[in-house]
Amino acid sequence: VLVTRTRVGMLVRAGATNPRMVSALGVDIRRLFMIVFGFGAMLAGFAGVMSGPILSVEPGMGDGVLILAFVVIVIGGIGSIRGAFVSALIIGLVDTLGRSFMTDIFKAFLAPAAANQVGPAIASMLIYLLMAGVLFFRPSGLFPAAGR
Structure with missing residues (x-):
C-alpha cells in the first residue's frame, strides 16, 4: 500500500524507472533512495531483533x-x-x-x-x-x- 498508494511510493517508483526525470522535477533522488535504503535497513534490523531470542544467533544464519x-x-x-x-x-x-x-x-x-x-x-x-x-x-x- 505504501508503494502503490502514497506520494512517496509514487516518487520511489518514478525514481526507479527514470531517475534523471524525477531529479529534473526537483526531487533529490539520491536523498530519497538513501531514506528508502535506511528504512529497509531499519526493517531488517527490527526483524533481526525480533528473531534473535527465538533462533540461535550465529554467522550465516x-x-x-x-x-x-x-x-x-x-x-x-x-x-x-x-x-x-x-x-x-x-x-x-x-x-x-x-x-x-x-x-x-x-x-x-x-x-x-x-x-x-x-x-x-x-x-x-x-x-x-x-x-x-x-x-x-x-x-x-x-x-x-x-x-x-
Whole structure:
C-alpha cells in the first residue's frame, strides 16, 4: 500500500524507472533512495531483533532465508510486490503441506521403510520443483512487474 498508494511510493517508483526525470522535477533522488535504503535497513534490523531470542544467533544464519527469498522472487516475478506476497503464501503452503503429507502419500504405493526415506527428501525439493515448473511455463513469474 505504501508503494502503490502514497506520494512517496509514487516518487520511489518514478525514481526507479527514470531517475534523471524525477531529479529534473526537483526531487533529490539520491536523498530519497538513501531514506528508502535506511528504512529497509531499519526493517531488517527490527526483524533481526525480533528473531534473535527465538533462533540461535550465529554467522550465516540467514542463508536459508536468503535462498527462500530468491525462490519467492523468481516465482512471483522480479519487481512485483504482489507476486512476492502471493508466491510467499504459495511456497509456505507447498512446503508445509509437503513436509506434513509427503511420507503418507508415498506410503500409499511404496513400502513404509522406503516411504520414510523418500518422503522427506522429495518434500524438501518441492519448492524447487515448483520454481522449475513456473520458470518452464511462465519465465517472467506468476505476476511479472509492469513493463517487463
